[in-house]
Amino acid sequence: MSSRVCKTCGCADIDIDQARGNAVCMGCGSVLEDNIIVSEVTFVENSGGGSSAVGQFVSSDGTGKTPVLGSGFHTSIGKESRTQTLQNGKRHINNLGHQLQLNQHCLDTAFNFFKMAVSKHLTRGRKMAHVIAACLYLVCRTEGTPHMLLDLSDLLQVNVYVLGRTFLLLARELCINAPAIDPCLYIPRFAHMLEFGDKNHEVSMTALRLLQRMKRDWMHTGRRPSGLCGAALLVAARMHEFRRTVKEVIGVVKVCEATLRKRLTEFEDTPTSQLTIDEFMKVDLEQECDPPSFTAGQRKLRLQQLEQELAKKIDEVQGEICSYQDEIEMELENSRPKLKGIYASYTKEDTQDDTLSVASGFPGNEDGEDEELVAAAKHLNKDFCRELLSEQDEADSGAESGAESEQPTTSRQPPLASLLGPLPTAASLGLSDSIRQCIAEKEDEENSEHGELDLNGIDDEEIERYILNEKEVKIKTDLWMKQNADYLKEQKEKEERIAKEKELGIYKEQKPKRPPKKREPIRASTAGEAIEKMLEQKKISSKINYDVLRDLNKKGCSPSHQSEEAVTSPTSKRLASRRKRNIAALGLGNQVSNMGKRLKPLISGPTIKKPAGDQGVTSTVPTPTPEVSQPVVVESGPVVYEDVPDEEDDEDEEPCVSAMQLMGGNDYGCDVDDDEGI
Amino acid sequence: MEPNNDVALDIIITNVVAVFRTRCHLNLRTIAREGSNVIYKPEVGKVLMKLRKPRITASIWSSGKIICTGATSEEEAKLGARRLARCLQKLGFKVKFTDYKVVNVLAVCTMPFQIQLIEFTKNNRPIASYEPELHPAASYRIKNLKATVQIFSTGSITVTGPNVQFVATAVEQIYPLLFECKMAAR
Numbered sequence: 128m129s130s131r132v133c134k135t136c137g138c139a140d141i142d143i144d145q146a147r148g149n150a151v152c153m154g155c156g157s158v159l160e161d162n163i164i165v166s167e168v169t170f171v172e173n174s175g176g177g178s179s180a181v182g183q184f185v186s187s188d189g190t191g192k193t194p195v196l197g198s199g200f201h202t203s204i205g206k207e208s209r210t211q212t213l214q215n216g217k218r219h220i221n222n223l224g225h226q227l228q229l230n231q232h233c234l235d236t237a238f239n240f241f242k243m244a245v246s247k248h249l250t251r252g253r254k255m256a257h258v259i260a261a262c263l264y265l266v267c268r269t270e271g272t273p274h275m276l277l278d279l280s281d282l283l284q285v286n287v288y289v290l291g292r293t294f295l296l297l298a299r300e301l302c303i304n305a306p307a308i309d310p311c312l313y314i315p316r317f318a319h320m321l322e323f324g325d326k327n328h329e330v331s332m333t334a335l336r337l338l339q340r341m342k343r344d345w346m347h348t349g350r351r352p353s354g355l356c357g358a359a360l361l362v363a364a365r366m367h368e369f370r371r372t373v374k375e376v377i378g379v380v381k382v383c384e385a386t387l388r389k390r391l392t393e394f395e396d397t398p399t400s401q402l403t404i405d406e407f408m409k410v411d412l413e414q415e416c417d418p419p420s421f422t423a424g425q426r427k428l429r430l431q432q433l434e435q436e437l438a439k440k441i442d443e444v445q446g447e448i449c450s451y452q453d454e455i456e457m458e459l460e461n462s463r464p465k466l467k468g469i470y471a472s473y474t475k476e477d478t479q480d481d482t483l484s485v486a487s488g489f490p491g492n493e494d495g496e497d498e499e500l501v502a503a504a505k506h507l508n509k510d511f512c513r514e515l516l517s518e519q520d521e522a523d524s525g526a527e528s529g530a531e532s533e534q535p536t537t538s539r540q541p542p543l544a545s546l547l548g549p550l551p552t553a554a555s556l557g558l559s560d561s562i563r564q565c566i567a568e569k570e571d572e573e574n575s576e577h578g579e580l581d582l583n584g585i586d587d588e589e590i591e592r593y594i595l596n597e598k599e600v601k602i603k604t605d606l607w608m609k610q611n612a613d614y615l616k617e618q619k620e621k622e623e624r625i626a627k628e629k630e631l632g633i634y635k636e637q638k639p640k641r642p643p644k645k646r647e648p649i650r651a652s653t654a655g656e657a658i659e660k661m662l663e664q665k666k667i668s669s670k671i672n673y674d675v676l677r678d679l680n681k682k683g684c685s686p687s688h689q690s691e692e693a694v695t696s697p698t699s700k701r702l703a704s705r706r707k708r709n710i711a712a713l714g715l716g717n718q719v720s721n722m723g724k725r726l727k728p729l730i731s732g733p734t735i736k737k738p739a740g741d742q743g744v745t746s747t748v749p750t751p752t753p754e755v756s757q758p759v760v761v762e763s764g765p766v767v768y769e770d771v772p773d774e775e776d777d778e779d780e781e782p783c784v785s786a787m788q789l790m791g792g793n794d795y796g797c798d799v800d801d802d803e804g805i
Numbered sequence: 806m807e808p809n810n811d812v813a814l815d816i817i818i819t820n821v822v823a824v825f826r827t828r829c830h831l832n833l834r835t836i837a838r839e840g841s842n843v844i845y846k847p848e849v850g851k852v853l854m855k856l857r858k859p860r861i862t863a864s865i866w867s868s869g870k871i872i873c874t875g876a877t878s879e880e881e882a883k884l885g886a887r888r889l890a891r892c893l894q895k896l897g898f899k900v901k902f903t904d905y906k907v908v909n910v911l912a913v914c915t916m917p918f919q920i921q922l923i924e925f926t927k928n929n930r931p932i933a934s935y936e937p938e939l940h941p942a943a944s945y946r947i948k949n950l951k952a953t954v955q956i957f958s959t960g961s962i963t964v965t966g967p968n969v970q971f972v973a974t975a976v977e978q979i980y981p982l983l984f985e986c987k988m989a990a991r
Binding site for chain 1: 837838840841845847848892895919920921922923927930931934935937938939941942957959988
């Protein structure tokens with residue numbers, strides 16, 4: 128409290144009484160302030176005799192204008208949308224996180240990411256589930272936990288690429304650099320799932336060494352880490368005499384068999400595969416001291432050998448070009464299926480015009496007719512065809528040809544590099560020429576801005592061919608009409624309908640998104656009939672055996688009584704949902720036979736959507752009891768079932784639909800989180 | 806880094822997408838009936854017309870907007886578009902050839918070396934992104950050129966951009982970055 132000077136007497140002596148909230152001047156006695164706002168902690172006495180502080184905790188964000196009247200109003204009233212979103216998000220994160228067994232620290236970090244995403248409006252237009260999953264996966268990546276995006280998509284039943292897109296966007300917007308996935312992280316997890324028992328640790332270590340070997344052999348770039356893990360684990364298991372079939376491994380690792388086999392084949396091509404198990408253990412240890420030199424050195428040696436032999440051959444064979452060309456062609460034909468990449472197209476060309484066609488195809492320039500290029504390409508073609516031949520001759524070791532056929536570009540590296548040396552200017556010149564041409568063309572285009580069609584270069588005759596003559600037109604029309612009869616009928620009906628409505632004057636522009644059409648409430652004499660009618664209306668499945676359904680009705684009258692009592696205690700919403708779920712759990716007919724009459728008010732309860740739902744229920748629970756005494760026909764109201772608009776999707780997705788879904792299963796999903804789950 | 810003139814990088818253009826407008830309403834049924842090589846899709850509301858000579862496929866909408874895809878060079882795209890307009894003219898529509906624009910160019914290029922993608926992504930964050938679980942290539946977006954380059958570990962790259970010049974510039978820009986992260990020769 129600032130002590131001021133009294134206005135009347137100028138005295139600076141002011142007495143402030145907190146209890147009364149007054150500020151009084153001691154000199155003249157005039158009251159300067161009344162009802163001072165006090166910010167002190169006050170205490171109130173409890174019923175037990177203890178005292179507690181008065182006040183509420185208010186969060187730092189949010190307006191804090193919630194007047195909590197009484198006890199436990201629904202949290203949705205009076206709170207800002209932002210806090211609601213965050214609360215929802217927190218709940219979902221915790222749910223998912225617990226399913227993934229993430230610790231609290233990770234969950235908090237994920238929630239922070241989510242808060243950042245919300246503040247940057249990244250949740251707009253995206254499903255909450257996707258954003259949450261992306262936040263969680265971001266945490267997994269930054270912390271380095273062995274969770275894959277596939278796990279998350281499994282939990283959410285969402286396409287993994289959709290999740291991936293959201294994740295990438297989130298990472299980019301939040302400027303978070305997720306470190307690259309190391310396949311070694313997944314090994315302990317997969318090893319545990321494959322159940323190696325005591326030897327788990329050893330197998331993991333072996334698999335890790337294999338993975339590191341693969342990394343050094345550059346097998347892991349551009350590949351899914353799970354595929355590599357699978358291959359490593361399979362080999363490690365076999366090394367330690369565990370029989371793990373490919374099927375078991377792919378079940379754990381979630382790649383397909385083809386991928387696993389391919390990885391194994393690639394690994395087979397590396398020199399490490401030639402070592403025995405003991406050697407692998409030993410040599411591996413040595414290599415850990417001296418990593419790249421061993422294989423790199425070997426390879427360098429081999430390359431040097433190749434180059435030497437190449438040089439020799441080039442010298443020897445300089446005079447015999449034609450015979451070599453023939454041989455090349457033969458070899459190319461034989462090895463046609465092996466070659467891949469850009470050079471494969473050459474094997475399909477005519478044998479006669481081999482050089483020319485190759486020349487035109489190779490640089491792929493827009494010019495193509497450049498003399499220099501043709502000459503250069505011919506020269507190039509000769510040399511690398513020779514190279515190809517010589518390499519194929521030399522292909523003694525199977526690995527070499529295998530590697531060559533799979534990666535033709537790599538084995539051609541040394542000769543290409545040397546051959547491309549003398550030829551750079553031709554191609555680069557050609558490229559710049561074509562760019563110049565393109566720019567020149569752009570200037571021409573500006574002439575035809577006013578829309579006149581520039582007819583030069585267009586062959587009218589050819590275009591005539593594109594247009595069918597009358598007879599053909601007729602035939603085609605008939606054919607098309609026959610094919611699309613249904614569509615045309617629909618269109619006609621639509622037009623008639625619109626015309627009619629126009630006449631009546633109630634024609635409305637049909638918006639593409641229509642609200643769900645309200646169906647007539649079903650009137651039925653027994654619950655069983657009601658179900659049948661509802662099912663027919665909803666047209667869910669023609670595969671339901673209605674007889675069995677009817678039988679279900681008659682059985683199980685007793686268990687329903689017990690469940691009723693157990694269920695009356697909790698709150699209204701839960702009541703309704705639990706009763707509904709009970710229906711599904713105990714079979715369609717069980718509950719319905721006795722509960723049909725009770726169901727009616729309860730199911731209509733949530734549709735009325737009163738916040739004081741529990742009052743509604745408690746009032747209706749006594750009312751059905753007098754009704755039960757009139758067993759036969761209930762005329763006092765139809766059984767109104769909630770209509771969920773997106774039911775139609777269920778038809779297409781699964782051929783066999785569970786009973787729960789038949790009863791409008793979409794409602795249950797949101798409630799599963801709240802309840803312990805029946 | 807090696808200056809670009811010493812290296813012959815052949816950039817092969819595989820697809821050019823262009824759009825133009827005819828400024829007149831087109832009756833799709835007529836086109837579907839009287840044209841050969843046409844596919845009519847009434848649900849979507851367009852007609853696909855394929856030309857043989859410059860091998861292109863065109864999507865024709867009734868509003869007069871036409872998208873032309875499949876050409877292998879910019880002139881080819883222009884030629885094909887004009888051919889198409891001429892064809893529509895012959896069918897009886899008063900077409901005008903306006904607002905011709907090349908929208909997208911896709912080119913592929915092969916580097917003579919393999920590329921270490923993880924290192925490349927580390928050096929070029931956040932412009933480059935690599936997610937092996939989703940796609941085997943690392944993607945690099947060049948904002949000022951509006952071009953995207955997808956880099957595969959085998960050394961092949963695909964470049965998409967708004968026109969050929971930008972595509973060539975993109976390749977020139979990215980070459981030094983790739984050269985830094987090349988793998989040791991096998």
